[in-house]
Amino acid sequence: MGEPIIQIQHLFKTFGSGDSAVHALDDINLDIQQGEIFGIIGLSGAGKSTLVRCMNLLECPTSGTVIVDGQKFVWMEPDGAEGKLRCISERELRLARRKITMIFQSFNLLMQRTCLKNICFPMEISGVPAAKARQRAMELLELVGLLEKANAYPAQLSGGQKQRIAIARALATDPKVLLCDEATSALDPTTTASILDLLKDLNQKLGVTVVVITHQMSVIEEICSRVAILDGGVVAEQGKVEDIFSNPHTDAARRLVYPGGVSLEQYPTGTRAVRVAFNGGTAYQPLIASLAIDCGIKVNILGADTREIDGKAFGTMLLGLPDDPNDAAKALSYIRSQPNVSAEEVEYHG
Structure with missing residues (x-):
């Protein structure tokens, strides 16, 4: 197996300071391989959204290292006992973010633009000629199964259709990594299943690495090959999905894998x-x-x-x-x- 496309090393994130400080991430270490679908799951407040936002520097970590496709986004340099956090320049980051794009629970579409122009938008920012951007956007609309919605506006779409347009827009810059932050949480089960099928199909056809952030174990079951379980800002367990499902070692993993629990507590003493x-x-x-x-x-x-x-x-x-x-x-x-x-x-x- 080659070098991981995402490397997270000793990552910490603290909000605030002193007695009111919130330690959102505590010494996170993860490797995500090229071409896999990797899941990050945890209950509310576990730190999963903060972690994914640190991957593309929407959130700057307090300390640690983030490497994407061999390029350091943040890293520690020696500076006294603790070291000093260094970041790539704003210009370098803008270019780097073309290869690690993101879709959100709330879709984040531009309501005053048609679906076609929403998909064209990141290419416009990148300086792609208008004709070429339009051609690529039409290809992506066909890829996500919404070619007929090219001239529709987001307000005219269902939730599942909006998310498909958001996925198409995220693919406009030919990224190597697609970050999905609770991308199906606002959708009904049937629509969720169709979006997960689409992500699996894109993973296979394009080879894009998919990182799925979710609190839904059913999503992990359906789509991911490996998973990391976050609990209180710490990676409680990580590994192959089937291994963790067959034998969860930590309380955090057991709560997520078997939320109903299997316990003797309701039976008489001595059972x-x-x-x-x-x-x-x-x-x-x-x-x-x-x-x-x-x-x-x-x-x-x-x-x-x-x-x-x-x-x-x-x-x-x-x-x-x-x-x-x-x-x-x-x-x-x-x-x-x-x-x-x-x-x-x-x-x-x-």
Whole structure:
């Protein structure tokens, strides 16, 4: 694997000072590879929007390094014990932002311009001749499936159509990275699915790297190959989506992956159970039925939070163990012998 297209190294961002200071980002380290769809997820206030705005310097970090496509945007230079933050010049940044563009939850379209002229706008700023800009804008309208809306105004579009125009505008400068800050949060589920399909299609056709900022785990499931989970300005976990879904290690990851939770707390003290984790099998095994048929042991389902990603099963299930110690041991052994399944015995003590 080559050099990452985005490198974030020891990034800190603090708003304010003294007792009222808010530490939005705390020692963030991320590598995002060329051509991947990378997700950044967290609850409200986790710091995810601040992080993405630091990637293109819409927000200047307090300290740390940001490198995009081999070019340093900000970096630390030795200056006493702590070092000093350096930034590229305004002119260099304007040019660099052509290769790392952004779409927003609120679309940010120019309401007095047609869809065609909205897409032409960044090319006009870059000095592209009008005829060439118009030709490119028409190509992008066709790419996002809205060629017939060239002369329509944003007020005449649905939310999904507005976001498609915003995506087309973001692609006008042929960027290498597309930053999506809660780009589907204002859309209904059906429209969200269509926008995610479009982003996947653009990723495959154009090779553009997509960074998705969201609080919706369903978006991560649908589109991302890798994910970083932010919690209180810190990267709690990062890795392949399927790995984190099959075995989240931190409380922050578990809250996002299994928001309903699978807990023994509502059961009497002394309740024994086995927590089963489905780790990406091709289909949900008829575990309960096969346990009864093969071992003659019946168990109760105390709780479950499972889902399917790319045809693979992930999630956890809490099964009440029989009172008989021999039957309980036999059931646990049988469950552990199944493919793509792991299990641990748990007991509620109140």
